Amino acid sequence: MAGTALPGRLIWQAATVSAVRAETPSARTIVLDIPDWPGHLPGQHLDLRLTAEDGYSAQRSYSIASDWPGAGPVEITVQRLEDGEVSPYLTDVVEPGDRIELRGPIGGWFVWRSAQPAPVLLVAGGSGVVPLMSMIRERGRLRARQPFRLIYSVRTPEDASFAGELRRRVRDDPGLDVHFVYTRKTPDGWPAPPKRIDVATLNSHGWPPDFAPDVFVCGPTSFVETAADILVALGHDPSKVRTERFGGG
Amino acid sequence: MGIISRGFGGRRRDSAPDLPPGQYLTQDFPVLSAGPTPRIPLDRWSFTITTETGRKHTWDWAEFTALPAEEITRDIHCVTKWSKLGTTWKGVSLDTLFEDVETAADYVMAHSKGGYTTNVPLQDLLDGQAWIAYEFDGEPLDPEHGGPARLLIPHLYFWKSAKWVNGLEMMHEDEPGFWEAAGYHTYGDPWLEQRYQGD
Structure with missing residues (x-):
């Protein structure tokens, strides 16, 4: 069992929500324009940070739903948890044009690499x-x-x-x-x-x-x-x- | 301070005192594992400390559970952002297990059933900071939480508290374990928010 090293450090950056899309009554895809995204492997996640006006902040990890063709936006799909703190904000409040801080990609184990020949x-x-x-x-x-x-x-x-x-x-x-x-x-x-x-x-x-x-x-x-x-x-x-x-x- | 998230108030702040940065409080006990949960029969369980010279110190289940055990109450912090306060465990202190171990090496690789590994400096395992735990909340440790026995190093992110631990290997150099090689921090201090490489 060996992972793959991810080079460099993960820096927080501001992404802009470019679109939102309902997937089910309680799940929504959020399309993010990230200025400096290094690309990701399928299965990786990102960390997202919300900050309230008084400086209180909350972080969560979300799996990435989109593949990475080398450029373009990154999509996460979020399920609303009724007692959650961050997910209801993402499914119910966020709109195109909002900015969200994130960093990633994260995780080198739960990933599919296309060079792996197995079914x-x-x-x-x-x-x-x-x-x-x-x-x-x-x-x-x-x-x-x-x-x-x-x-x-x-x-x-x-x-x-x-x-x-x-x-x-x-x-x-x-x-x-x-x-x-x-x-x-x-x-x-x-x-x-x-x-x-x-x-x-x-x-x-x-x-x-x-x-x-x-x-x-x-x-x-x-x-x-x-x-x-x-x-x-x-x-x-x-x-x-x-x-x-x-x-x- | 980061970018203000329009319309975000935050709900949990009143119930989350004294948490490391970026953590939130949970009452559940979430599970983080890389693969299926192994079931290890107690008659086939053993735990071995291997020194840098290759000398092995091995305990079977009867020998291990006959060692003096401690009741431990500590907060735990997972890199996936949840923290759980005041968790109670029973286990054997690493000070006890290292009593007769002669080593000049400064680093340890913990090994688990299934091939999982994690690296820790020896000084983080001694002086009442770490245990091999075999009970949680007064019950035998459940397999999905690492039973029959897991490492417990509450002052580091919880991935360092290797589930299904079956051995410690002394090393002269610090080498990355399983999650560390996959991009997680080599040391993992939650109070310094050392989640990932470079933090």
């Missing part, structure tokens, strides 16, 4: 899809040959971020499969009742362990614990299963 299995719980979406977008832009499968667990169809884009990408790209798991309510005509991710889901819609896929699991702690335990029980090498868990607000 890729992405397992998302709720807003854990965000860093995985960056990987899917990077794959699409590079027309990478590694086949990708995404298993995406959401409570209801309305809670799925990027649903239209994922549909379009699956239609246009034979190397990408997406399977949804609905835990509370399924779409009309869905062949199974709501359920949580289980052995059958990962067995049927993941890659066989023999393919030695690179696996990325992201979501709330309980979801990640469950999915990672099942993957190891199915025979996946634990060192090939990378996880990112989130909690707090």
